Amino acid sequence: MRRVLTASDRALLVEEKDLDATMRLHAALAAAGLAGVTELVPAARTVLVRFDPLRTTASALRRALEAIPLAERDPAAASDVVIGVRYGGEDLADVAADLGVTAEELVARHAAATWRVAFTGFAPGFGYLVGDDPLFDVPRRASPRTSVPPGSVALAGPYSGVYPRASPGGWRLIGRTDAVLWDLERDPPALLVPGAVVRFADVARPAGSQGDRLRRGAGLPATPSRASQSVRPPAAREPLDMPGDRGTRYAVEVVSPGLRLLVQDLGRPGAAHLGVSASGAADRAALRAANRAVGNGPGAPAFELLGGGAVLRFRGGGVAAIRGAAADATVRHRDGAETPVANGGPIAVDDGDELTIGYASRGVRAVVAIRGGLALTPALGSLATDTLGDIGSREIGGRALRPGDVVPLHGPSSVSGAVVPFEPPALPLPAPGGLVTLRITLGPRDDWFADEAVRLLLVQEWEVTPRSDRVGIRLRGAAPLERAVGGELPSEGTVTGSLQVPPRGQPVLFLPDRPVTGGYPVIGAVVDADLDLAGQLAPGMRVRFRTDGDAGPDVGAPS
Structure with a gap:
């Protein structure tokens, strides 16, 4: 039904x-x-x-x-993708014993089955594969591994999958592959997309067999249009510097990145089918306002600073603006003079000037926009740094900026927009220890919780814990939320703002770098209009949720 x-x-x-x-x-x-x-x-x-x-x-x-009626079942089709596997993973013998077969039979049946990508999630390029052999229904490990090697072929429940990169995981490992599951130079970047038919092949089979052929091109798709794709290294992780032949004299040197400095824009929506979240600025209004202040388009890429404490040195003149978290900021000129920077207002900078941003007194994330924007290469149409998916610009990838990085700029003359005067914040930002009220919708899994748990969600204060980041804010309440429905929830899609409740009963408020799918029930979700305020929550702040849609969010004083 x-x-x-x-x-x-x-x-x-x-x-x-x-x-x-x-x-x-x-x-x-x-x-x-x-x-x-x-x-x-x-x-x-x-x-x-x-x-x-x-x-x-x-x-x-x-x-x-x-x-809407269901589509007809897909007719039988030839394999879209063939993945060569070196069977013999460390869980192979135990999984075979659990299923009541020999390791040899398990390998033969895994390779003989026809698998289809049902959906993606967990990480970019990770596909949940369902097969036509009823043998495969495998319990997860009781204790997940802290790191699973990339290329690991694994089983869990009715699914098979291949880990695209090293990551924690509780799936049972039965082999390894050299297949490149995720390659930004490929179109699409994910080898496994929903609906694709997949076959695994044992590369240890005798010479002249399919396994021998796959040893020469292990893991490449069977279709000619994709078979020519070469293996490419991940995005650069070395210090970023402006090439000498770039032909521009405009750049920003990171003298100090503060607590964490990232490149963000409005994100890359529409890539969830590849296992990629939208990511993007945690405070979208701050990004738009900072860009407007310097004459950029609203979604132009900028720097997102967590907590404060950054120092940026300019190469070439320009215009900069800071928006979002309140922090003392100054520009120190080459002659030693200092000019204070008002939050939200544009300020002119010259070659060699240094912008120093102190630690946030209200809110937690500041946006630094520079006229002309950052001259980096997008990945999947965006420069946003996705810290969970490890995706960002082609030059930086998913890492945070480090001391010594030099980020090229387009330069102030590359845009024709007008610089706008100072605009005060639309909403007060929370101070340390302050109370923030956020509006939510209940669902989709509020019926998995006792009535008292739903009441507690709305009447209890929740503290933001230090174990919070751009993936999610971990909340702590005096009383945990008790479930009325036991068992495991099959993985399902999440949104930014989802309040997912793990077994311990303390909610996690998902932020832009959330996983595309999750396996814990979501009791509610913060409304879109309040997500920017949620992105300004720092450890020690307190949160209340309410469902009345007419009143706006509320920011109270520290208790």
């Missing part, structure tokens, strides 16, 4: 009876092109449907989702 659940004020979650129906629903929705739908995120039993409220309404979209 299909259910359409509220996932946020800009997303609905459509639940089907099983994985087959979900895959057929996703195919139907992808073909239908429903008005206002901006993104589809398929998962084990659900499809997350994100929408633009300026083009449709939740009620109209809900009716369309309830009525």
Whole structure:
């Protein structure tokens, strides 16, 4: 029985009876092109449907989702992708014993099965593969590994998968592959995309067999259009410097990155089917306002500074502005004179000037925009640094900026927009220990919790813990949220602002670098209009949630 659940004020979650129906629903929705739908995120039993409220309404979209028929089952097709595997992973013998077969039979049946990518998530390029052999239903490890090597072929539940990069994981390892699961130079970058048919081949088979052929090109797709793609190293991690032949004299040198300095813009929405979150600035309003102050377009890439404490040195003249977290800032000129910088106002800088930003007294993230923007190369259409997915500009990748990095600029003359005068913050920012009230929608899994847990979510204060970052804010309350439904929730799509509740009952508020899919129930989600304020929450601040949609967010004084 299909259910359409509220996932946020800009997303609905459509639940089907099983994985087959979900895959057929996703195919139907992808073909239908429903008005206002901006993104589809398929998962084990659900499809997350994100929408633009300026083009449709939740009620109209809900009716369309309830009525749309499932697509016909896909006809049998030849393999799209062949992945060569060196079987013999450290869990192989134990998994075979758990399934009541020999290791040799497990390998033979894994390679003989036809697998299909049901959905993606966890990490860019990671596909959840379902097969046609009922043997494969494997429990996860009781204790996840802290690091699984890239290329590991693994099993968990009814799924098989390949780890695209080193990461923690609780799947059972049965082999390794040289296949490149994620390559930004490939189109699409993910080797495994939803709907693709996959076969595994044992590269240890005798000479002249399929395994021998795959030893010469292990893991390359069988289709000619992709087989020519070469293996490329990940994005550069060495100190970034401006090449001498770049032909520009404008740049910013990172003297000190403070607590954390990232490159951000408005993100890369629409890549969830590749396992990539939108990422982007945690405070979008601050990014837009800082860019407007220097004459850039609203989404131009800029620096996002966590906490403060940064020093930036300019090569060439220009105009800069700081917006977001309140912090004392000054420009120290080459002659030793210092000019204070007001939050939100443009300030002229000359060659050799240094911008020093103190530590935040209100809020936690400041945006530094520079006229003309950053002259870096986008990845998937964006320069946003995704700290979970390890994606950013081609030059920097997913890392934070370091002392000595030199970031090239387009220069002030590259834009024609007008510099605007100072604008005061639209909302007061929270101070250390302050109380912030955020509006939420309940769902999609509030019915997994006891009535008292839902009440507690709304009446209890929650403290922001130090274990918080751009992936999520870990909250701590006096009483945990108790579940009414036991067992595991199959992975399903998440949104920025989701309040996911792990077994310990303390919620995690997802920020822009969240995982695309998650396996813990989401009790509610912060409304889109309050996400920028959520991005300004620092450890020690307190949060309350409310569901009344008419009143705006609220920022109170420290207790």
